[in-house]
Amino acid sequence: MRRLDELCSPFSALSGAEIVEAEKVNSADLLALARGEIMAISVNSYCDPQVGRDNAQHLLGDELRYTGYDNVPDVHKWGHNTYEGLSSPEHEERYFADALPAIQSLRDYWSPYLSPIDRLRLELQEGWPAGANMEYLDRRPLFVGQARIFHEGNGAIPHQDFLPWELRNLRKSQQVDGVAQLTGQLTANMYLQTPQVGGELELWSIGYDYGAYDSLRAGPDSYGLHRDQIPGAAMVLKPRDGMLILFHATRVHAVRPSEGADRVAISTFIGVRSVDRPLTWWS
Numbered sequence: 001m002r003r004l005d006e007l008c009s010p011f012s013a014l015s016g017a018e019i020v021e022a023e024k025v026n027s028a029d030l031l032a033l034a035r036g037e038i039m040a041i042s043v044n045s046y047c048d049p050q051v052g053r054d055n056a057q058h059l060l061g062d063e064l065r066y067t068g069y070d071n072v073p074d075v076h077k078w079g080h081n082t083y084e085g086l087s088s089p090e091h092e093e094r095y096f097a098d099a100l101p102a103i104q105s106l107r108d109y110w111s112p113y114l115s116p117i118d119r120l121r122l123e124l125q126e127g128w129p130a131g132a133n134m135e136y137l138d139r140r141p142l143f144v145g146q147a148r149i150f151h152e153g154n155g156a157i158p159h160q161d162f163l164p165w166e167l168r169n170l171r172k173s174q175q176v177d178g179v180a181q182l183t184g185q186l187t188a189n190m191y192l193q194t195p196q197v198g199g200e201l202e203l204w205s206i207g208y209d210y211g212a213y214d215s216l217r218a219g220p221d222s223y224g225l226h227r228d229q230i231p232g233a234a235m236v237l238k239p240r241d242g243m244l245i246l247f248h249a250t251r252v253h254a255v256r257p258s259e260g261a262d263r264v265a266i267s268t269f270i271g272v273r274s275v276d277r278p279l280t281w282w283s
Contacts, residue, residue: 008184012207014248017039019039019235025120025246030128031275034184052192055192060078065080066149075156077147079102080099106145116190121144131278132279135282145266146267149262154258156254157254158252160252162182163269179271187249187253187268189239190244194264200239202233207248
């Protein structure tokens, strides 16, 4: 077992291959996840399933923020993300201008209930030894709470997410504020609507560094990897309406195609630096 202050490096193989089922996000499980001793944390009924399904329809009908991904047209989203939002000066201004209004809009959808994003933010603040806060770039807060929508027949190929990689490509620099100090990146998905068949989350215990990842891409402009060139997934999870799952974004993960219904989940990345520094969140 690792020491309390010893976190796993960004792409090293995870030492634990289990999922912890909990009633809420707590300190012990967060630290075990960050140390690589477990692969994932799940919480059933993190938000009321019916309220989640109702709000999924609100997100799908939002003409202002519901759009497709530029580089993955078969997948849709509600709200902005850093990969596209910081891709040009024009997009960047739009991203920052809408970051806080979009957070408030999501909160309004859930009123009078606590939104699952706000619940998670509170539990991260209370559960991590140094607390948690919003991620900032150029002294401006990043948006948190993007929804990803996989329509019937669509999924996500194996891939990894790491904000320093994104900013290296977008800003041609490896030193961007405190982002370069990230030692890990987690993902939290809150599932509002799930299909009865398909839509499973596949998790690998391994991650590749930037050079190896680039050489395994499914194509020059692809965000992900050739499935036949990597080992099989170590774990396959079947999300349910209202469930929360946290896992390592810097390890390979994928989403199997949905069948019969759209798969809608609100998500956030969680940045890890050290035990004595706050976690951060963004989308």
